[in-house]
Amino acid sequence: MxxxxxxxxxxxxxxxxxxxxxxxxxxxxxxxxxxxxxxxxxxxxxxxxxxxxxxxxxxxxxxxxxxxxxxxxxxxxxxxxxxxxxxxxxxxxxxxxxxxxxxxxxxxxxxxxxxxxxxxxxxxxxxxxxxxxxxxxxxxxxxxxxxxxxxxxxxxxxxxxxxxxxWLNPRYRVLMLVDTLLSLADLMRLQARQFGEDSPEMRSEASGGLISRLLARQAALADQIQSTRDVVFESPDSLPRQRLAAMVLHVLDMRDHMIACALDLDTLRQHAGHNTVLVQMHDMLILLARETDNLADAMLFGRKPERPMDYRAQLENLRWAVDDDAMHSDPNRLVTSRNPSPDALVHSLADRIANLNDEVQRLYALARGEGKPNLAAVRASWHLFVSPVxxxxxxxxxxxxxxxxxxxxxxxxxxxxxxxxxxxxxxxxxxxxxxxxxxxxxxxxxxxxxxxxxxxxxxxxxxxxxxxxxxxxxxxxxxxxxxxxxxxxxxxxxxxxxxxxxxxxxxxxxxxxxxxxxxxxxxxxxxxxxxxxxxxxxxxxxxxxxSYVLPSWERSQIPNLVRRVVKSQVDHARTALDLVQLDAVDNAPELKWRLARKDAYDSLTALVLAAERSLKEPRAVRPPLQPLEMLQAHAYQMLAQLTAVKTLLLLRRGSLPGERLEQPLTRASERIANLLNGKEVIVDTVNADEPAEPVREPTLAAGPEHVPQAWDTNLMPWLERRLEQAVLLAAQIRKDADQLLGR
Incomplete structure (x- = not known):
């Protein structure tokens, strides 16, 4: 009640x-x-x-x-x-x-x-x-x-x-952000279902209905975020307004982390004894969603929010929970550059959920008046991320x-x-x-x-x-x-x-x-x-x-939407992997990436909404739904892979070896662009969580995968694996797009 x-x-x-x-x-x-x-x-x-x-x-x-x-x-x-x-x-x-x-x-x-x-x-x-x-x-x-x-x-x-x-504008700023936070928490709870029990029903839902619901919810959230941007980013000329604008930027980062947090989940499920650790991750996402709800409610009722629980310690201590018999009998436990160890996968998943936890902490700090907004990012967003009036x-x-x-x-x-x-x-x-x-x-x-x-x-x-x-x-x-x-x-x-x-x-x-x-x-x-x-x-x-007279069936709009998605993915990949960011002394490269990311989300939102509407149209005029759904899923997965790379580069800016990163980043950027533009082909591509060997290039990673920790500077194998998966996803996107465009 x-x-x-x-x-x-x-x-x-x-x-x-x-x-x-x-x-x-x-x-x-x-x-x-x-x-x-x-x-x-x-x-x-x-x-x-x-x-x-x-x-x-x-x-x-x-x-x-x-x-x-x-x-x-x-x-x-x-x-x-x-x-x-x-x-x-x-x-x-x-x-x-x-x-x-x-x-x-x-x-x-x-x-x-x-x-x-x-x-x-x-x-x-x-x-x-x-x-x-x-x-x-x-x-x-x-x-x-x-x-x-x-x-x-x-x-x-x-x-x-x-x-x-x-007169109501200050209240609208708060309430629109509150509504966005509540939607974000709902999306987090839906995302947590991917970490649920490993039953055949759950796997069936995760591969079908749940993914469709996630895509639809992501599209709705993207539209809601833009409406919030238009109000909150306007004239952030006082400290309270700047804090609200900074909170919106953290919401955007949380959305990226949520998309990325399920990376490698299918690969981890191939190993025995993963249920316990996934249930813990599921529970952690539910707790973070509850903290987000509590923050939204405090802002809604004009209260100062209480300090949230910090789950970083639990996430860092999360280990592979499996008994010795299961560990030794697991036929999939072979560790190679293409088959990461379960420990590495668990650490990667936990680290991405920890990023969500950190963003929640930052949101609370800003709401409590304890955090300082990034004024440069806020001022840039004021001019570049709002709709024209x-x-x-x-x-x-x-x-x-x-x-x-x-x-x-x-x-x-x-x-x-x-x-x-x-x-x-x-x-x-x-x-x-x-x-x-x-x-x-x-x-x-x-x-x-x-x-x-x-x-x-x-x-x-x-x-x-x-x-x-x-x-x-x-x-x-x-x-x-x-x-x-x-x-x-x-x-x-x-x-x-x-x-x-x-x-x-x-x-x-x-x-x-x-x-x-x-x-x-x-x-x-x-x-x-x-x-x-x-x-x-x-x-x-x-x-x-x-409504059947002179109809504008969604099938007629799909080709242009698909081309827009492909183009925005190319632009996003180029900015996310741009070498300039490694030596930048200001936020200009990050701002350029945020603009490219916004366009990528906007193009995917338009495609997802068109696909949803097409389901109510007569079967004879519907677009091919399977490649359409696959294109949406692969595009979101590639955004997740590149977001994981970009997050790593931003967090470790100034401490990463630029000379070692130059070749893999440049090569991955060029290959992704060539694949998406149809200038290169990788045959027999499969799901990016189980990447197949590219035909025209050797694997980017060599040697066993290493678990990246906060004190670890040798992140190259992990980074290269992410880049390789992004390359393979680019090939899948091109394949899906060609099916939809009739090529």
Missing amino acids: QQHALALLRVLLSYYMTNGYAVAVGYLLISAGVGLALGTTAGAAAALGVVVTIPPDMAGPRKGKFRQMIPTPILGVPLFFAVQMLHSSPLELGILIVAGTFVAFLAMAWGKRGAPIAIALMFAIIFSLAVPPQEEVKRLTAALHVTGYFALGALLYVLYSCIVHR AWSIKPFYTLWSWGAPALRHAVRAALAIGTAYVIALLLPWGTHEYWIFLTIVVVLRGSLAQTLERRNLRVGGTLLGCLLALSILSLHPGYLAMILCLTVAQSVAHGLALRKYLYTAVAATILGLIQAHMISASSSTVFALFERTVDTLIGAGIAWLF
């Missing part, structure tokens, strides 16, 4: 719900204020302006907030007015709605920044339809009045949003190709809305066609997978929302009571839109129906539940059917 209460508090105090509360307060202040000052009709119209302006108001950086918010009233007010003027002209109104839908959905070309604008513009059209038409002689006057109140609400909300967002014209130029997903989606949406308009005219309750449009707008997504998910949640949420709205209206609430209900609904609908869409659908239904009831100035509480249900089913059905 306590865990459930804690989970609920984490949601209620999260940055996305805090954003929802801020949005709801703005809605309450503006709609109630205008209603009390100018009358309920003016207040209801102003409330519509607020609702339409809300979608782009998300937690983000301070800079560029006004530029993100102002396009909605600039474009939405004329659309709202035009619909008001054409209420009595069905043909012209239909043309306007279809054309407006096409133009609005073109904003999807601007990605995450453009999508809320598109939704907001569609809301301007749809909620204008909800305003009852006036008599012809009064139409212009009535349209100007209601549009004026609508514009007043929209502009007041833009001003409110910019002020409140700036200025609007660019470049996406507009990419639209005008028939294969452009945004153009096809805009055409698809316009056709769906046009079809819905014709159907609405034929329905006996055609005065409520806006509800069909609203369902299409929120259900129809750019991919079939997202549309199917939204369809089911929308229908269920609408049914429940209709019942709740009917219950509320049956109580004959007054104006302020309805505004209060709308405030709560707006908070939930906006706050959980990207997290729990079912709750958003329920809240949005209540919001839309009560808002329509207010704007119609009707005193009737008899709500047509049947009509709303049928409208929702019609809208969801149309959205589902039109």
